[in-house]
Amino acid sequence: xxxxxxxxxxxxxxxxxxxxxxxxxxxxxxxxxxxxxxxxxxxxxxxxxxxxxxxxxxxxxxxxxxxxxxxxxxxxxxxxxxxxxxxxxxxxxxxxxxxxxxxxxxxxxxxxxxxxxxxxxxxxxxxxxxxxxxxxxxxxxxxxxxxxxxxxxxxxxxxxxxxxxxxxxxxxxxxxxxxxxxxxxxxxxxxxxxxxxxxxxxxxxxxxxxxxxxxxxxx
Amino acid sequence: xxxxxxxxxxxxxxxxxxxxxxxxxxxxxxxxxxxxxxxxxxxxxxxxxxxxxxxxxxxxxxxxxxxxxxxxxxxxxxxxxxxxxxxxxxxxxxxxxxxxxxxxxxxxxxxxxxxxxxxxxxxxxxxxxxxxxxxxxxxxxxxxxxxxxxxxxxxxxxxxxxxxxxxxxxxxxxxxxxxxxxxxxxxxxxxxxxxxxxxxxxxxxxxxxxxxxxxxxxx
Numbered sequence: 001x002x003x004x005x006x007x008x009x010x011x012x013x014x015x016x017x018x019x020x021x022x023x024x025x026x027x028x029x030x031x032x033x034x035x036x037x038x039x040x041x042x043x044x045x046x047x048x049x050x051x052x053x054x055x056x057x058x059x060x061x062x063x064x065x066x067x068x069x070x071x072x073x074x075x076x077x078x079x080x081x082x083x084x085x086x087x088x089x090x091x092x093x094x095x096x097x098x099x100x101x102x103x104x105x106x107x108x109x110x111x112x113x114x115x116x117x118x119x120x121x122x123x124x125x126x127x128x129x130x131x132x133x134x135x136x137x138x139x140x141x142x143x144x145x146x147x148x149x150x151x152x153x154x155x156x157x158x159x160x161x162x163x164x165x166x167x168x169x170x171x172x173x174x175x176x177x178x179x180x181x182x183x184x185x186x187x188x189x190x191x192x193x194x195x196x197x198x199x200x201x202x203x204x205x206x207x208x209x210x211x212x213x214x215x216x217x218x219x
Numbered sequence: 220x221x222x223x224x225x226x227x228x229x230x231x232x233x234x235x236x237x238x239x240x241x242x243x244x245x246x247x248x249x250x251x252x253x254x255x256x257x258x259x260x261x262x263x264x265x266x267x268x269x270x271x272x273x274x275x276x277x278x279x280x281x282x283x284x285x286x287x288x289x290x291x292x293x294x295x296x297x298x299x300x301x302x303x304x305x306x307x308x309x310x311x312x313x314x315x316x317x318x319x320x321x322x323x324x325x326x327x328x329x330x331x332x333x334x335x336x337x338x339x340x341x342x343x344x345x346x347x348x349x350x351x352x353x354x355x356x357x358x359x360x361x362x363x364x365x366x367x368x369x370x371x372x373x374x375x376x377x378x379x380x381x382x383x384x385x386x387x388x389x390x391x392x393x394x395x396x397x398x399x400x401x402x403x404x405x406x407x408x409x410x411x412x413x414x415x416x417x418x419x420x421x422x423x424x425x426x427x428x429x430x431x432x433x434x435x436x437x438x
């Protein structure tokens with residue numbers, strides 16, 4: 001007797017993944033490169049964005065989506081820099097999702113944006129699991145957090161396209177071992193470059209801006 | 220016509236809360252004071268614990284439960300300090316829960332412990348929502364994270380019994396406004412004292428140890 005064939009669906013897109021695919025298609029239609037920025041609270045995401053906006057100036061039209069559990073202090077800072085920004089408050093949620101980003105896109109002038117940064121909720125765990133429609137994922141790890149973090153939060157470092165070590169101006173006061181940090185990241189994710197920088201002093205910003213330009217072109 | 224009385228159950232304990240109540244009863248039976256320590260990744264929870272163990276020395280029998288997404292680097296450090304320790308790996312989970320703590324208690328010599336520290340997963344959002352059976356909740360906020368964090372992560376600061384500002388030795392290199400941080404915490408949680416300290420230099424440790432002694436006595 002011939003066995004009946006059972007249909008196997010290899011991957012059923014979850015509701016979030018479907019919405020993320022919609023966001024991605026919409027962003028691509030507008031020719032926008034989208035970058036999801038993730039880190040612990042206080043690792044310097046907003047400060048990096050402000051330094052990046054200043055450095056790129058008129059050469060690239062930037063937009064920003066700010067994600068936070070509560071408040072709009074970060075969006076206020078970005079707005080002062082003169083770029084379009086939308087604040088998402090998750091109201092307790094520990095990461096952004098594709099629905100939230102979809103709503104934020106409604107409020108942005110997409111035809112006037114070439115490079116969209118999504119600053120995720122400060123959290124080194126949950127944001128790594130949720131597609132938003134971005135092209136690239138960036139993790140920041142600040143020097144004061146310590147070089148051992150890839151041991152403890154491997155999913156984040158496995159997931160991203162580039163790792164930025166921020167606040168390198170604090171290196172003289174900390175026991176941060178950069179070579180050991182590179183070794184740990186490369187063990188989890190050999191394709192992600194590690195770029196040390198200080199948005200405060202400007203050290204290393206050139207390498208980050210170079211990575212950004214390649215990302216925008218490479219799309 | 221008399222209206223029928225509708226029974227109202229004021230609060231149905233969730234499965235986690237029931238297990239947390241069991242843990243609490245068990246810990247109290249052994250005369251143990253239990254303290255849940257929470258913060259962002261790299262804010263200095265383990266360094267504070269090591270300094271606390273050194274400071275209390277033989278005057279108090281300490282035990283530690285270490286919570287991390289992965290690895291046992293923190294438990295290894297605590298074990299070297301000579302106190303009983305159990306490592307919980309959440310395997311991706313962004314906070315400890317009462318079941319995990321229940322399992323950890325099985326592996327600890329409860330009759331030999333007076334003061335149990337539970338170091339939660341590094342995360343300023345999710346751990347605040349889950350009772351483990353602890354007596355007190357402590358939040359750490361490190362100076363490099365910035366004084367604006369209560370705006371963005373209000374639940375954590377509303378929830379705790381004491382707030383420690385760690386890494387105060389970095390104050391000269393940062394724009395951390397301690398008075399503004401106190402004001403924000405007190406707006407959310409007037410009963411929680413704010414104690415600035417540096418586990419590295421020892422500055423402020425006396426006030427934290429004093430708080431701990433009162434907590435153990437006050438139970």
